[in-house]
Amino acid sequence: MPQKKGKYTFELTTTPAVLGYAAVVGKKEGEGPYGKYYDQCHNDTTLGESSWEKAESRMQNEAVNIALRKSNLKNTDIDCIFAGDLLNQCISSTFGLKSLDIPFLGQFGACSTMAQTLGIASLFVESGAAGRAAAVTSSHFCSAERQYRFPLEYGGQRTPTAQWTATAAGCVLLGKRQDNPGAKIGLKAVTFGRIADFGIKDANNMGAAMAPAAAQTLMDFFKDSESSPQEFDLILTGDLGFIGSELLEEILGKEGIDIKPVHNDCGMMIYDREKQDVHAGGSGCGCSAAILCSAILQQMEQGQLHNVLFVGTGALMSPTSSQQGESIPSVAHLVYLTAT
Amino acid sequence: MTVSKKEYKTMADKASPPTKWGKNMVMAFLVGGGICALGQAFLHLYLYFGLDKKGASTFVSITLIFLSALLTALRIYDNIGKHAGAGSLVPITGFANSIVSPAMEFKNEGYVLGIGGKMFVIAGPVLVYGIAASILYGLILWFFHLY
Numbered sequence: 001m002p003q004k005k006g007k008y009t010f011e012l013t014t015t016p017a018v019l020g021y022a023a024v025v026g027k028k029e030g031e032g033p034y035g036k037y038y039d040q041c042h043n044d045t046t047l048g049e050s051s052w053e054k055a056e057s058r059m060q061n062e063a064v065n066i067a068l069r070k071s072n073l074k075n076t077d078i079d080c081i082f083a084g085d086l087l088n089q090c091i092s093s094t095f096g097l098k099s100l101d102i103p104f105l106g107q108f109g110a111c112s113t114m115a116q117t118l119g120i121a122s123l124f125v126e127s128g129a130a131g132r133a134a135a136v137t138s139s140h141f142c143s144a145e146r147q148y149r150f151p152l153e154y155g156g157q158r159t160p161t162a163q164w165t166a167t168a169a170g171c172v173l174l175g176k177r178q179d180n181p182g183a184k185i186g187l188k189a190v191t192f193g194r195i196a197d198f199g200i201k202d203a204n205n206m207g208a209a210m211a212p213a214a215a216q217t218l219m220d221f222f223k224d225s226e227s228s229p230q231e232f233d234l235i236l237t238g239d240l241g242f243i244g245s246e247l248l249e250e251i252l253g254k255e256g257i258d259i260k261p262v263h264n265d266c267g268m269m270i271y272d273r274e275k276q277d278v279h280a281g282g283s284g285c286g287c288s289a290a291i292l293c294s295a296i297l298q299q300m301e302q303g304q305l306h307n308v309l310f311v312g313t314g315a316l317m318s319p320t321s322s323q324q325g326e327s328i329p330s331v332a333h334l335v336y337l338t339a340t
Numbered sequence: 341m342t343v344s345k346k347e348y349k350t351m352a353d354k355a356s357p358p359t360k361w362g363k364n365m366v367m368a369f370l371v372g373g374g375i376c377a378l379g380q381a382f383l384h385l386y387l388y389f390g391l392d393k394k395g396a397s398t399f400v401s402i403t404l405i406f407l408s409a410l411l412t413a414l415r416i417y418d419n420i421g422k423h424a425g426a427g428s429l430v431p432i433t434g435f436a437n438s439i440v441s442p443a444m445e446f447k448n449e450g451y452v453l454g455i456g457g458k459m460f461v462i463a464g465p466v467l468v469y470g471i472a473a474s475i476l477y478g479l480i481l482w483f484f485h486l487y
Contacts (some may be wrong), residue, residue, distance in 0.1 A: 051448045151445035153412050154462065155421020155428050155437045157364070160357040198348045208352040216341060246355050250345050 002126045002190075006224025007087040008217075009191045015338065016125040017183030019173040020071025023293040024063045025286070026141070026167030032271045037294035041067045045142065045167055053087065054091065055138035055168075057096030059286075060085070063171040063293070064100060064136050071173055075100045078173065079130035082117035084108050085285055086165070087147060092138050102134070111210075111239050112193075114139040114289040115312025115333040118172055119190040122335070125174045132176075136168035139284030147311075148319055161205040163241045163283035166270055170289025172297075178293050184301045189225060189336040193217035195316065197329040203317060207244025207267070207280055209328035210313040214240060215251040217332040218310060222257065225336075229259045236296060237311045237332075238266030238288025241281030242273065244313070266291040288312050308337045364425050371420065371427030379404055401432055410432035412440040418467075438462040 002010040009251050024037045024329055030041030040062060047055040060083065068075060081100070083093035084107035093106055109116035109208045118137035124130040142152055144165040150156055177186060196216050200209035222228060229235060245265040252259055264290040267281035292310055313332040322328075379400050385456070386396035403440055409419040417437050421428045428434055446458035460467065 146445055150462065151441040153415060153418045153437070153441035153444055155418045155424075155434065155441075157422060157425045160359060198343075198352075199345045200349075200352060205352070205356055208356060212341065212343070212348065215416075219341070243352075243355050243357075247351060250355070251341065251348075254342055276456060 001128075002123050002197070005189070006220070008194075008220040009189055009224035010123060011118045011189050011225075012122055012187050014177045015186035015188055016122045016174050017177050017180040018185035018187070019073065019175045019180060019183060019339075020067040021170070021171045021172045021293040021297050022063045022066035022070060023168065023290040024059045024066065025169075025290050028092070028141070028276060029166055029168050029270060029290060034269060034291060034295050037298060038290060039070075039294070045140075052140055052146065053091060053095070053141035054089070056092040056138050056143050057083065058098035059140070059167075059169040060092055060136055060138040060171075061099070063138070063169040063304065064097065064134060067134070067173050067293075068173040073132070073173065078102045078132050078134050080105065080121070080124055081134040081136065081138045081273055082107050082120050083134075084113040084117060086110065086144050092140070092143070095135070095136070098137070109312065109331065109333065110314030110316055110333055111139075111206075111285055112282055112312035112314030112333050113285040114170060114238070115291060115310055115335050116192075116314075118174075118187070118310070118335050119192060119333050121174050122190055125176055128176075131179070133174050134171060135146040135174070136169065136171040137285040137289045139165050139167070139286035141165045141167045141284070144284060150330065158279055158286065159204045159213060160279055161202065161208070161243055162279045163206055163239065163267060163281050164271065164278040165284035166282045166287035166288035168270075168284070168286030168291060170286065170293035172293060178196075185297060185337060185339050186207065186336045187335060189221070189334075191217055191221040191224065191334040192332065193332040193334070195329045195331050197327055199327045201231040201322075201325065202325045203315075203322045203328065204281075205243065206240040206283060206315040207239075208247055209315050209317075210240055210330040210332065211244040211247035211251060213312045213330035213332040214244075214248050214311055215255075217261070217334050218252065218309070219255060219257065219338075221286055221309070221334050229262055231308045232262055232309050233305045234296070235259050235263045235309045235311065235326045236266065236288075236292070237263070237313060238291065240265045240283065240313055241267035241283065242313065306339050310335045310337060357392050360463065368427035369421055371424035372431060373427075375404070375428065375431045375433055404432050405436040408436035409440045412437045435463060435466065438466075
């Protein structure tokens with residue numbers, strides 16, 4: 001059973017096992033610095049579908065199916081799937097996963113969805129509610145642009161603080177430790193974040209809006225678990241981008257916590273900032289999902305990384321709230337991954 | 341957290357790189373000026389072919405709108421806009437782009453609710469306030485002509 005530690009952290013005493021994972025990405029992401037780590041890169045970002053929404057759905061479906069195949073499991077072996085995306089009513093998840101016939105629980109955490117679904121899935125497995133659970137999420141640049149911003153062919157300019165929504169999907173399958181003693185990667189703790197709102201209103205500066213949420217969750221975790229950043233090989237936030245990451249380090253610095261030597265951010269990793277013209281970095285549910293479900297988990301399996309804190313950050317605004325002049329509430333969820 | 345909202349705003353402003361005004365203005369001037377020069381060239385061409393001034397001006401607008409719609413459909417105009425900014429946004433070509441791009445984008449939602457309903461989603465406010473301003477201007481003009 002999960003043990004509550006401190007005020008906000010759940011300790012997973014059985015260390016639920018990562019059974020499999022997969023990342024599926026689009027062309028731009030495939031051309032990025034982590035291109036070689038993904039399971040599938042689609043050069044045609046429509047994936048041969050007639051709409052961007054269908055393309056995103058298919059990407060999410062592929063991520064689950066590849067993860068199942070890699071771990072020699074069938075869809076019927078999964079007791080519960082937690083999934084989410086950026087689109088209204090999470091249609092990428094519902095349409096993408098409807099054929100899988102797995103009990104489905106839709107989640108919305110904006111770009112924090114990978115950490116949120118992974119955290120909940122781990123609690124389900126830890127508590128025995130599920131023998132095996134899946135966490136999956138996706139985002140697509142084109143479907144996000146048309147919902148949140150302008151049509152693709154509109155000739156506007158992006159601000160220097162804007163982040164580029166990643167066309168990507170990622171899936172992690174979890175199972176009970178006792179059934180999978182050989183699994184290299186496990187989850188040790190989860191901290192669900194509180195909503196933080198520091199008054200940032202610019203929807204084109206989401207990194208700045210989300211940095212305080214990430215700082216708050218990390219501080220909660222360090223306090224609850226009585227640990228410090230030095231005990232981890234990597235603190236991976238996603239997706240603060242370049243501006244948000246700088247602000248996170250600055251906020252924590254003022255609290256006397258130095259994460260700089262071990263900190264990296266999925267939004268800074270997924271693209272080459274200069275060559276790929278992405279301004280402040282990447283974003284979108286799929287950004288942190290793709291980085292985690294490729295390079296990071298692979299490096300953990302290979303023994304290059306042992307203790308990793310994965311902190312998914314989400315900006316919880318909508319076009320409606322932004323148009324009504326509201327500031328951007330943000331949240332960050334933390335998952336503590338460990339490799340044996 | 342020890343950081344206050346006010347303090348954080350200063351930190352965020354400092355961390356956020358500013359818009360490159362100088363570069364943007366030069367690009368806008370060159371491309372915007374280029375589009376206008378192109379219009380002028382067409383005007384001379386149509387006058388040369390024997391159209392009167394009014395007819396030639398109308399044909400210039402039609403030509404520029406057509407070229408902008410064509411470049412939008414060929415997925416080129418947004419790449420010009422990325423560098424030119426206001427230079428390609430403000431002239432009549434930008435207005436055409438703002439109507440053609442949602443029409444393309446929302447085709448999947450059908451001809452009525454998609455293309456028809458969303459076509460003016462960006463240009464709509466320009467039309468509303470443009471027409472409202474012209475009515476106001478007309479009223480003022482009419483008022484001054486009374487005396």
